Amino acid sequence: MRLNISSACMFIQALLLAQGAISEAQLTVDFYRSSCPNxxxxxRGTMQVAVMNETRIAASILRLFFHDCFVQGCDASVLLDDTPTMKGEKSAFPNANSLRGFDVIDIIKANVEAYCPGVVSCADILALASRDAVVLSGGPGWNVLLGRRDSLTASVSLAKSNLPAPTDDLNTLIQKFQAQGLSVQDLVTLSGAHTIGLARCTTFKNRLYNNGGSGMPDQTMNMAYLQQLQSICPSTGGDDNLALLDFMxxxxxxxxxxxNLLYQRGLLNSDQELYSSNDSSTSTIVSSYAQNWRLFYQNFATSMISMGNVNPLMGNSGSIRKNCRVVS
Structure with missing residues (x-):
């Protein structure tokens, strides 16, 4: 079949548009190179100030990113406040009275808007801030892929069902990670984020006094560590008391x-399950990371990039919020 000049031009135009759509649908390191070069x-500068003011905020920001990506993908839906017509994810059981750091994201967003108004998504800001949280805590860095858009909705129901729980067993953890397209290695690697931060007693108290309804402490827990935790978390009350995820x-x-996992000193059941479940698919990785920090750092960076690629909104499928808390 012969194409006339007009048909050829239309064909080339369509091809170029298709190529543009493909490139738009890919996250890239230099997405804001021209639109927001700084x-x-x-x-990083805003995160440095935040971490200097409160060391714990690094873990809080990192956790925010996790809880965002596991619900609807990495779309900043976790940052949305409730409205009369939408119940957001902040009030879901895994997040309520637990997630923090929203004010830091607000400050970063305001600083970015002052230089590049209406350009950078809250989803990308959260991805960058989580990387910086790790770096500022002495961990590895990586090139954050950018180009996400912000969600117009949030899902309290998916927050309840998708997020890994501190009481989950290994099979449940694996299933929840695989549902996001993440591997068993990603599970063990990303759980290493618990090398920083704290947890409320309510998330692990059952292990101290009534593990699995047995009326007894978790028998896999180191005795000295158990006694240490019992002094922080009494059997009655104290649910909001805080314990270190890595006490060392x-x-x-x-x-x-x-x-710590090798010596039965994992705080959460979901932590200790990675080693004490006797599943070689996870315990072998735990042992290798315990002996090789370079391997852990390398794999953590790779797994964070993988998690950041979970169902991001791109192109015209989302928005750029001016305020990360509201759809705008």
Whole structure:
């Protein structure tokens, strides 16, 4: 079949449009190179101030990113406040009275808007801030892929069902990660984020006094560690008391989290399950990370990139919020 000049031009135009759509649908490191060239400096500088003011905020920001990506993908839906017509994810059981750091994201967003108004999504800001949280805690860095758009909706029901729980067994954890397209290795690697931060007693108290309804403590827990935790979390009351996820180096991003698991000193059931379940698919990885921090750092960066690629909104499928808390 012969094409006339007009048909050929239309064909080429269509081809170029298709190529543009493909490139638009891919996250890239240099997405804001022209539109907001100082973006990463602004985010890093604001995070430095936040972490200097409160070391714990690094873990809080990292957790925000996790809880965002596991619900509707990495779309900043976790940042939305409730409205009369939409119940957001903040009030879901896994998040209520637990997630924090929203004010830091607000400050970063305001600083970015001052230089690049209406350009950078809250989803990308959260992705960058989580990377900086790790770096500022002594952990690895990575090139954050950018180009996400912000969701117009949130899902309290998906927050309840998708997010890994501190009481989950290994099979449930694996299933929840695989539902997001993440592997068993990603599960063990990303759980290493618990090398920093704290947890409320309510998330693990059952292990201390009535594990699995047995009326007894968790028998896999180191005795000295159990007694230490019982002094922080009494059998009655104290549910909001805080314990260190890694009691040895709670503010340092390192591999002691994994070494603790080898000696039955994992705080959450979901932590200790990675090693004490006797499943070689996870226990072998725990052992290798406990011995090789370079391997953990390398794989953590890779797994964070993988998680950041979970169902991002791109192109015209979302928005750029001016205020991360509201659809705008």
């Amino acid at each position: 973006l990463q400096f602004i985010v 180096t709670p503010s340092r991003f390192d591999t002691l989290y994994y070494k």
